Every structure is written in structure tokens, then in C-alpha cells.
Amino acid sequence: MEENVIFEKNIELSLPTDIVSCHKLILAQQEMIELLVAQNQELTDRLSEMEVQQKQLLGKVTALETRLNQNSKNSSRPPSSDGFAKKPALPRQSGKKRGGQSGHKGKTLDMVAHADHIVPLAPNRCVCGYDLSGIHKQVIEKRQVFDLPTPKLEVTEYQLQSCICPACRQLQVGQFPDSVPARVQYGPGVRSLSVLLNNGYQVSFSKIRRFFCDVFGYELNESTQVSANHRCYEALQSSQQRIQQELLQSPVNHFDETGLRVVGKLHWLHNCSNAKFTYLFVHAKRGKKALNDPASLIPAYEGWAVHDCWASYFGYESCRHAVCGAHLLRDLQGLIEQGSHWAARMHDLLLYAYHKSDRGQCTVPDMDCLYRRYDHICYLADQEEPPPQYRYKNKRPKKSKGRNLMERLVRYRDAVLAFAKYEAVPFTNNQAERDVRPAKTKQKVAGCFRTLPGAQVYARIQSFLSTTRKHQLNVFNELVATFGGSNFLVAPGGC
Template sequence: MGDLSREELISLARTQAERIAAQDVRIAELTAANEALAARLARLEHLLSRNSSNSSSPPSKDDDPGRTPPAVRKKRDTPAGTRGKQRGAPGSNLAWSDAPDQRRDRFPEGVCGCGAQLTHARDLGVVDRYQQVEVPLMTATLTQYDQHAVRCGCGTLHTAARPQGAGAGPVGYGPNPQAWAVYLMVVHFIPVQRCVRMLQSLTGATPSPGFVHGMLSRAAALTSEVDKRIRTLITLAYAVCCDETPLRVGPKEPKPGRKKADKYLLVACTQWWTHYQVGDRDLATFTAFVVKDLTASVVVHDRYQNYDSAGLGTLVHQLCCAHLLRDLDGAAEVYPDAVWPKRISDAPRALIHETNVAREQNRPGIDPQVKAKLLYNLHHGVLVGL
């Protein structure tokens, strides 16, 4: 350095200053890129941590590669070693009946140690009582109905009608096996082949798979008027819960532009009524669904975008409480030191519990003081969170 001239030192200082300035720019660029990558990584980690317990993600996605499975929830505060129902849940047991369907007296049988027959022993009365609930053995029976024709004195001919549920052929199944087939398939989602085997095992009847499967369309035709009435009753309800779920029905090959051939079952239900609609998860199906007629109700649903479509009219929405509670569980994981996620989630859980208790006790609503306290906790928890 001592051999450099003044001009060379000035030139070197300028070069170093330019290099430092360029390095500052590069450092700033790398810092920004690093922050962007860190934010992106945090976002990806957050998305991978989402599951059915802390978001609206379905349980079927919990096993996806890289996904964090739901945390094992702590058991409820119950004494160690206790079994049975949860605390606060309504109990159920086989209760004693004062009006049994049958009464049977039972006496000791056999021979006494002295050699005398117990059938000749003196009756001392009833010393023990026991009631047993039994289901009679079901066996399919074949009944032949001979329809007669009669002629009135006026000359008019009258022919007896076939029994209820009879088809056009000479042999068929009655209303009970038909109802069993529909019940097993619709209520318990039992496949057709297994339904046939169950009917055969339980009753001895051997319906064909075609007959069992055909009962779905027959039952649908018979319940069409009932379905219209249920749809009308649902439109009169104050609150209606709506949801949609995929079904493996319809063609095997998907329509052009679709990945799957699955149909969707749309459900609108109240405490008493349930209306179903099978279709696609598109706006055309939603428009044909009952939801567009719920303009005077509170529509409770998930975040699927079609519920918010302007084509359904002006609706009053409420996000499903299960989704809200999952969101709050997710917030508790993101903010582990914060109190407000638990404070907020405790309030709707308590409100739901108090509502169920009031309903069981035939009260018109929740106690006003309890309701006010829970709403206070809810509102102030939201304010803290915001």
C-alpha cells in the first residue's frame, strides 16, 4: 500500500466502494429471497400440518404422504378404570316392565335327594323373577293367494285384488323382505350381494341380486310424494344443515373434463327431516337442490363455494360449528402460547351442551345468565384473537 500513489489509492478506494455497494445490493436480494423462501416453507409446513382435526380437510386426506396425522386427543376426565357411557351422556339400560308380553312359571325338575319326584313337591310361591328380551326366529313362509271372481245379481263381475306388494308374475316376495332389502342397502350401506346373503341367512329366502337392486328404484318411486312433503317441511325450518359427499354410483367412466365418475349426495336436514339430492358437485345440481328455497332459514354448511353463489338467491349463512372448532384447534397449534383459541372454542362447545340439556329437559332455551356468560367469553376471545 505504501508504494501506491495518491491517484492509485483513490481509484482503489472507489473500486472497493463500488464492490461493497454491489455486495450490499446482493445481500439485500439474498435476504429478501431467504425471507420469501422461509415464508414459503412456513406456509408449506402449515399446509402439511392441516388434517381433519384442525381444518376442513377430510379424514381421507390424513394419510397423504408428508401430512401430519391428527394428534391423539386426551381422554376425558374420568376416574381410572371406569367403563361405560361418558359423563353427562344419557343412560340406557334394560328396564323392568310391569306388562310383559308373556308370563311363564318355572318349577324345579328332577328328583330330590330323598328319591321323591319334585313334580309332587308343595309350591311355596315365586322367589325369583327374571325378564328376557328375545327375538323370534324368522323363517320365510310361502302363502298362496287364490283370487276369486264373483258376479253380482245385477250381472257385474268383480275380481279380488292381489295382496299388497304383489307384482304381475305368479310368484313374488311380500312387503317385509322388500323392506328389509331397502333398509339394509340404504340405511346400512350393505352391498347387494351381501344383502342377498344376509336375507338368506336370517330368513331362508333367496332373492336374486337383480330383485334386491331393483328395490331401490321401486322404493324411490313409492316415496316420491313423501320426498316432496319433506322438502316442503325443510323450507319452513329455522335452521337447516347442508352437506355433500361423494357416492360410487353412475357410469364407470367420468364425463369429459372430469377426473372421477363419482356422483355426489347432497343432504339438507333438520332435527326431524332429511332431504337428499343425487347429482354432481356443480351449480346446476345446487340450483335444483332445496337450498335455493331456504331464503327464510339459516343455512349451516361448510366452505364449499357453491353455497355462496348468487344463483341461489339471498341466503343467511352460518359456518358449520365442527369446522369452526377445527379452525380453532388449528389456531391453538399455530399460537401455542395464546389463550384465546381455547377460550373461543370452549364457548360454542358449552353452548351446544347447554342447548342439548335444555332440549332434554323440555325448556324453551338456555338459562339467560349462562348464555350471557358464554357469549361474553366468545366475543372477548374473538376480540383478543383479532
Template sequence: MTDTETISNLQAENAFQSQKIKSLEEKVELLLDLLQKKVVKKDSHNSSLPPSSDLFTKNKSLRAISTRPNGGQVGHKGSTLKMSETPDNITELKSDFCSVCGQSLTSELFILKAKRQVIEIPPIIPIYEEYRQYVCQCPTCQHQQLADFPLGVNAPIQYGSSVETLVGYFSIYQYIPFKRLQSLFSQLFFLPLSQGSIGNILERSAEKCESIYQEIKTQILQSSVVGSDETGAKVNGAKWWIWVWQNLQNTFLVASDNRGSKTIGSVFDKGLPNSVMVSDRWAAQLKTHSKNSQICLAHLLRDLIYLVETEQLDFAIQFKTFIIRIFESKKITAENNKAYIQNSEEAILLEQTLNGLLLISIDKEKYPKSATFQVSILKNRNFILPCLYNLEIPPDNNGSERAIRNIKVKQKVSGQFKSGQNAFCVIRSVIDTLLKRGVELIPCLNQINKLQPV
């Protein structure tokens, strides 16, 4: 090998080593950068994960520390157990003799000194109501006239509306599983009830609730503000989704095997053109044809807390402060019963602040999560402040989350659905709507269960 060739090989090897060293230095720099960054795990306080996923950690509230004292607040209306003016049983307590000298007191005058009441629940025993059908021959035409059984009495032995009401109440509202419900009826009501019968009763109750369920849907369609959300649910081992559309007066639940806009189209084929839709940033929700949209600011606040904890960028800190400011402004509008006017000084200032935050330049390489968040907000920029221009629009989607949380609690207590997901949605929609309207639940459900399926 000549000297020229040797020099050439050494130069090539040196160039290769230099490139390798540079690559390794970049990797070391990246690793050092990662080590310096605080490792933050997502939980319920900085993401949309449920509190139940916060294993072995104390939940952190999004609320700021209050200056008010602990306990009952000034103006809070308390409640206490009150005595009945018409007790069912009265036991007179009179002494037969004096406990000091032994003198008989049976013929003496007694004066009422005090009274106390104890509340008891008597044993609940089922009532078997028998209907006897008689036939009579008409003396004129010899027609055999047969009396009719009451409407709905179709079998030699069956459960009545009160039983169906309690099955629906305990299963749908109190989340009691079929096996435990069977045990409850046996031990508490002395009434045999198979798990198959429970399923059949719920299906019949859902059929009786159907007309009310459809009326709730109509009310949602006509509403000026509607919140919507969805959550996963297991149905016979498969992944399904339970959707909710709700407002202050109504709750409408639907079970679907699809999380996309296909479900929304099948339920509301023309969307919700009369409504302002309140939701998270799920694309299917935002695609719904509606009058306007409001994205959940509580979701944004949790996302921003995560960004502050991980990337610690001024953008996230400022945006978090901005969202808190919106919540405070919304509280003021509610207290004053006066929404912001579109071009008012306060509104213009908030709009300018939002625009300024969205114009901040973010290094995508160093702060990828913050950059992604900013891009998402740019797409949904017009859906952040509508809550301040309309008193009816909430700044969060907590109403929908409360409605949808029932599904998670139901499945945690009772396990997956086998086939009753649609019946659950129908009955639960009716129950939640009745509760929102302040109706006494059990009597109303009993009246519904006296109806005949449509």
C-alpha cells in the same frame, strides 16, 4: 484497460456481490424463521379433516377435561335385560330322586324355588303366500267375472313388502354391500336374492318414499332453523356431492354433481327465507337466501387450534378463548332456557370483544394464516353470535355433520355408488327423519313398502 475502467468494473462487481449477499442473507433469515416455527400437520382436531385421516395417531378431543368422575353420572337412567312375564316355552325342572340318599321324589310336592330365562331367535324361514284367481260365469248375463289380485301383486312370483323393508334397512341404514346382502339373505333367511334384484327393490322403495321425501323438503322450507352441509361421494368413478339440509325433526339429502350454489338453487329455488341457516364458511352455503346465518363455531375452534399450534400468535390464542366463551355462554342460556337480549350487558361485552379481535393488526408476511382467518371472519362477522340470541340456533353444525357422515361410512363399507345415489338419498332421508321423530323404524318402513309408487 485504464485505471478508471478498472475501478469502474470493480465497483460494479462489488455492487453485484453486495446485492447477492443481501439476497442470500434474506433467504437464510427466512429459512431460519421456518426452522424455528413448529411444523404442524392438519388433522381432525385442528381442521375439518375427518378422524379417519388421522393415521397412526391418537385422536384429540376438543372437549376440556371434566371434573366429573368416570362412569355413570348421578341422575343417569340405567337399563337392564328384563324377564318376560309371558314366556313362549316353559321347561319344568324337577328331580326324580334325592341326590343324597336316592329316595324317589316323583310323588312328592314340588315348590317353585327360582326361574331363569334364555332368549333365542328361531330360524327365519320365508313364507310363500299364494293367491289363486278364479273366474265365474254370471248366470244372468253370462259375463266372465274374474276376481282381482291384491293391489301390488303383479307377477307370478315376487318379493313382498317385508323383504323390501329388510333390503332397504340393511343396505341403506346398516350400509351392507350388495354382495354381502345377497349372502345374508341366502344364509340367514334361506331366500335367493340377486344383486340386480336388490338394486330394483331399492329403486321401487325410493319411489314409494317419494311423497314422504317431498313432505320432508316442505318441512325444511318451513323450519325456523336449518343446518346444511355437503360431502364428496364417488358415483361410477366421477366426483359427486351429497348435500344435506336438516333440523331436529327432519333430514333431507340430495345427490348432485355440483358443489356450488347451482345445486341449492335447483333444490330450493327461492332459498330458505324462513330459516336461520347454520353451516360452515363454504361460499355456496352462505350465499343461500335465508333469514339469517350462523357459522359453525366448532369449525372455527379447530381452525384456531391449528393457528395457535403453527403461528403461535396472541390473536389466535385470544380468539380461541373467545369462541370457547361463546360455547360456555350458549350452555348457560340453554340451562336457563333464556337467550341473550341483543343490547344486554353480556351481549354488548361479547360484541365489543369480537370487534376488538377483528381490529388487531396482523403482519401478513409473518403470520399469513392468521391474517387470512381474520379477513374471513370480517366478512362473516355477523354470523358468529346469533346462536346466543335464539335458543333454537345451535353454535355448531354437528347435526349436519352427523347426517352427512352416513355417506362416508356407506362408501367406506360398500364402495362407490354405481347408479343408486338418488335412491339412497331418498330412503335415507326418510329413515333419519323417522328416527329423529322416535318412530319404530321397521314397522313404519314396512307400511311404506306396502304402498304403490306415486
């Protein structure tokens, strides 16, 4: 009878004595080898899959850690998203005391040449008892108090009069001004204050009503405030056209966009501005559809367009492009915190060029050297951030943030270094970011715009308010003038 073969450790094996048994043993061993090879291949495949899964999980963990560690210093997130954690104190290396330094230009309340009210403080009687009422006195010192008058609404009554002409005996009746269409209404001052509070200071309608009740004793209802906004919007049409004309003629403009919630959906507030003028418009899209809209200025603009490297802007070749250096520095800082070496070198190079250009006020002397260093760092970045391998023919692999940033730096090199080559080009796009920031505050207060026309009304009014402030004019007075049919933008001999 054939002997059983047992493959176990520490058990003595007995070999078959006949050829048939040997043949069967060989076949059994071959089957066992094939089984072990199959099992080994299966384990190898499973190990490979687990290694791939491990890499994917490590990538996800790294991405989550990167998102968790993002703040306003190493990404494009706003400072309001940083939370309330205490920021680390910066090392004090200057040795100077805190606060204002000796000799710095301060700001204080100065006396005016002509006061509204004068209160003489004359001595009436001498300490010896002599009457000083008839004695000439001189002013030896002045002190002034700046205060608000008692707030009240002034009521102007228009009385329509009639008479009989003594010559032709016909009845002649006067006419009310066009600004007085109803029996009772609020004047341009009240409407201007309502518009300014709602759009300039982001105060809600309910709080404006409470403010008027507390201060003036009149409740300004919501419909009156909405009507004031719409009347101001219509009155500012020619002013907006003037702003557009000035921006199209400007050698440098800043472009940016920020999200707005309108009727529960995401819309975009687009900005074009410079140091003197601000233009805002609302659109449902962020990219080409919005930029090709008749409300957009960039298709007809031929100067320098400074922006944050949004790809849609580069499709317009009529203008020259410059990329915001502050955005690049933040993105590079995020990579530095992940251990990137090339990002640290590029970060230092951009700061070097920034300081060499006197903080964006002049050009860098040796641009050829700057270009060579820039290209060399991009080469190192390409070695450190290789392109991802294609595992599937129909699925493009996801690039790392470092790879994406490196490719942007290579593709838009001239736009990145434009500030160093051209004196008129600034290093950052901070002007545009400052001009869209009030809209974010408005959205935090209101939550969203309930209608698209309401958002468009806000955009036009905010454009005018920002432009007025940039010209250092009294915003309230210019709003009153706007309701009167004119302001500094459209008046003859204006700005």
C-alpha cells in the same frame, strides 16, 4: 517504460513519476472501482433474491409442517384421517374412577309384560315321594330369554279361482292383487330388508346375497336388489316432498355438503336437516349452481341457516345465517399450535360465550361486552396478521391462514356470535355433519356410485331412513309400509 501496478496485499506499490502514467493509473482505478461497484450491486441483488427465496422456502416448509400436523382437532379433516397413532392421554383431574359413575342412569334389558312363549317349571314330585301333579301351584319367580326365531321366508300362494254365476251363467274370475304381478316374486318384507341393508347399513350387494343365502337359504341376486332400491325411490317421492315442506317451515336448519365419487368424478351430497327431518340431494357442483338448483331448499328458506361459513351460503338474504363454532375452534387451535396469540384469545372468548350461554341453550347476558372483546381481539389479529404486500401489479399475494380466518371473523361477526344472542341458534353444525356421515361410510364400502341415478336413489332413501330414526320409529316396518303405498310421513294423521 510504464510501471505495472499490482493491487495485492503485502506488496509494496510503486507510484508513477510522470503525469501520463498518473492519468492511466487513475483511469485504471476508476475502472476497477466501477467493476467492484457492479460486482457489489450484483451480489446485493443476488442476496436479495436469495432472501426472497428463503422466505418462500420457509413459507413452504411452514405450510408443509402445518399440513403434516393437521388432524381432526385443529382442522376440518375427519377423524378417520388421524391414523392409528396412539392419542395422548388426557390429564385426569376429576379424581373419579373410570367407567359409569354411581347414580348415573343406565340402560338394561327389561322384562316384557306378555311373553310370546311360556314354559312352566313345576315340581312333579316331592322329595318325600308324594305326587304333586294335581296340586295347585303359584308362580314365585319369572325369567325371560330374548332370542330370534328360526329365520325362514314365508311363502304365500295366491290361487286365482273362477266360477259360473248361477243367475246369468257367465264365467266370473277373481283378480290378483297389484302387488303380485308375476308368477313368483319377493314380497315387501324381503325388498325392505334389502333396501335397509344396502342403504341403511352400507352392505354391498354381494354380501346381501350371501346373507340371504346363509340365513334364509335363498340367493337374492343383484338385479332384484337394484330393483328394490328403485321401487323404494319412486315410492318415497311424496315422502320427500313432505320432508321438504317441514324443513322450509322449520325455524332452524343445518346445511352442509360432502364430496362423493360418482362415475369416477367428484360430486357433492348436499344436506338440509334438523332434529326431526333430513333431506339430501346430489349435485355435480358445490357452490351457487347447486344451491340455486330446484332440488335445493335454501333459496326459499326464511329461518336460521347454520353452516360452516361456506361463502356461497351468504349470498342468500332471505334467511339468517349462523356459523358453526366447532369449525372455528378447530381452525383457531391450528393457529395456536403455530404460536398465534390472538387465536388463543379468540378461542377462549368463544368458549367463554359458549359456557355463558349454558352450552348453547340460552343467551349471553351482556352482549355489548362480548362484542367489544370480540372486536378488540380482531384488531389485535389485524396487527399480528398484516395483509401481504403486493409485489406484482397483476398478481394478488397469497394471504396466510390466520389472515383469512381473521377476515372471516370480522366480516361475519353477527353470524359467529348468533348462538350467544339467540336462544334458538345452536353453537355447532354437528347435526348436519351427523346426517352426511353415513354417506362417507357408504363411499368407503362401495368406492363410488357407478351412476348418477344410483346416487340420487341413495340420497332419497337415506333421507327417509334418517328421518324415520329421528322420529324413533321402526325403520323396517316403515319401509314395508312404504312398499305398501303409505308410511308415517304421508299417512292421514301421521307425524
